[in-house]
Amino acid sequence: MPDAGPTAVLPRRPLTVGELLDSAVLLLRGQARVLVPVALVLAVAEQLLLHPLRLAAGTAPPAWLPEFGRFGAYWLLLAVGAATEAVIVLLLGNPAARAAGAALFGRAAGPRELLRPAGARWGATALLAVGVGVLMCGVALFGPAWIVGFALLGAVAPALVVDRVHPLRAPLRAAALAVRAAGRAGWIRLLGYLVWWIVRVGLGVGVYLGLDSFDLVNRPWAGWLSLAVWAGVNSVAYPALACLDAVLHLETRMRTEGLDIRLSRARAGTPETVLLAAGR
Template sequence: MTDTPGWASPGSDPTPDGREPGASDPADRPGTGSGAPAPQPGAQPQGPGAQWSKEQPAAGQWSAPTGAPGPGQTPPPPPPGPGWAGPGPGAPGGYGAPPGGPGGPGGYGGGYGGYGVPGGYGAWGGGWAPPAAKPGVIPLRPLGVGEILDGAVSTLRTHWRTVLGISLTLAVVTEIATILLQRYFLNNTATQDTLSDPSTSAADAFRVMGESLLGTFALSLITLIGTLIATAMLTSVTSRAVLGRPVSPGEAWREARPQVWKLFGQLLLLGLIGVGVMLGGAVPGIIGFLVGNENVGITLLVLGLLAAFVVVIWLTVRFSLAAPALMLERQGIVQSLRRSTKLVQGSWWRILGIQLLAGLIVGIAKVVISIPFTVAAMIAGGGDSLAGFLGENGAHVGWTFLLISGIGAVIGTTITLPISAGVTVLLYVDQRIRREGLDLELARAAGVQGAPAGAPGPVPGS
């Protein structure tokens, strides 16, 4: 029988006199006496069935009758509830039985039972289960939708200096580059005039369109780089926030830097997969056009692109946890995609719903923040800025409009980017808790009192 606090040896059930089941009586040992049992106070059992008390407790309250206590003895305490061990001798506030142990179907190994209801009643005999430990921004147990969203906001609120410092720095750098590109490349009145002129040659039109697409690509690339770096650093911050540990921007960057290039490679691979799926969906329509049947080609093209879009959405959710797997487990690019597939399996709709809800909240917040700045920019910039914003020919957006609207974009990105990144990381942690018991590893890493000893596994942020 082990003496480790918070653990119970499977199958051990001490008898009232303190001996293990099956242990030999000292009176039966050679040289210890006549073999007669030592006298015990109170009534002695007369047969095998006399060890059971005539008055039994209600079903589900005790594990098994262990004999009527004699004078001066106290009844044995009820066994611990599922998932956690209640306070008692040798297990002060510790964890409950390990997976597959005496917790039975209601314990941690066969289902969460009352473990998912903090401070409520467990599935084992209606016993009370204490709340899960919460060293950081989330409780260490399977999370609900509200707890995931609240954990992302709590990370922003608790570690606001680090979180806002990271997101604000990268938002400012990204927005400055965006304003310069919009002013000098994407706000060219000559480009608009060329494309709107009916006498423009095809060569000039293609040249102008190429320049515009190049500027748009550069703008998207700059935004993507800033978002990826910020997401990588915020992933490290959120993983530490789960353990209740602060982290500085420098520490977050040192942890994220070795994996940043892999993160770019992962995004590039996912982009190529998406483009390949869309091209594959367009192939039947292209073949229809080549054989000369325009109506069939259009029909096949539309249906193929719709089917390809559905596949892209399915793959997007399937690989949505690849980034935190790559950052926190130090996985390779392909291995992180496989890891995400394993974690998402069986929870595809749940993860899609949470991601859509988080995206809706983030999108509404960005719009609400940007609207006052956009209106102020239109008023301060005058009629030309409004006409340029609406895309009228011959009009361009001025510096005043770009600067004021850029301030709104920076504020919106600074606030919403940490929430979006935090939701993805906490979804990853939640799936690992549900599938792999990561809460036990997190409890040990956070130094929660009574966490079971054992070989530590991978812990986010370690």
């Protein structure tokens, strides 16, 4: 199996930004039957959680912008939304990272492999997701600080399940990789979020307005329809971001740690988990 090629999901070499985005999309396409249904469940739960906060902030579909004088409640809504996004992307990052690791060896991980609990470290992933969610909610209350937190914590799940570091080290490992090479990984993660934010807003608002233009929106159910649209859009956007985190993590290791060289020199028969584990 060649290390690189035009159809490789994740070539064994440093990639350009465009190639990284392409690799993330290829990984999502190959693992959509696992990632998208899981993301849909999480996205629906997120919308149900945020709905009371939206009502308290006086927002209305489809853009859910606040009423004048309720900015405090809306700010809390944004902070909680930032936290739920971080939690969902981190949870999806567990199977996405393991799928990316398999892709680095030229194979596609099957659904059973990704959903199998053995060795997946789901317990640690859930605990880290809660911790990251609380942290993101806290920093989001300070506005621009959310951007820093989001940029630094993208590789928490890959560091945990691919690098096999201790759970307490995973956030530190993620932050360390994010700031390498002048913060390249952090900036690319922000770029990916911006791209998908534009897509999400465009579809979340556009689909609703399109249905409304044909008089297909029942006003008493307008809010729930909008929530369903947003959940559907996020069920694709969230795993896409998780896949970007996964391929970006491995590419950063190839770029800054020589992971590609390590793999090319490895003895035949060495387990994948051993080859991908970070040095202690």
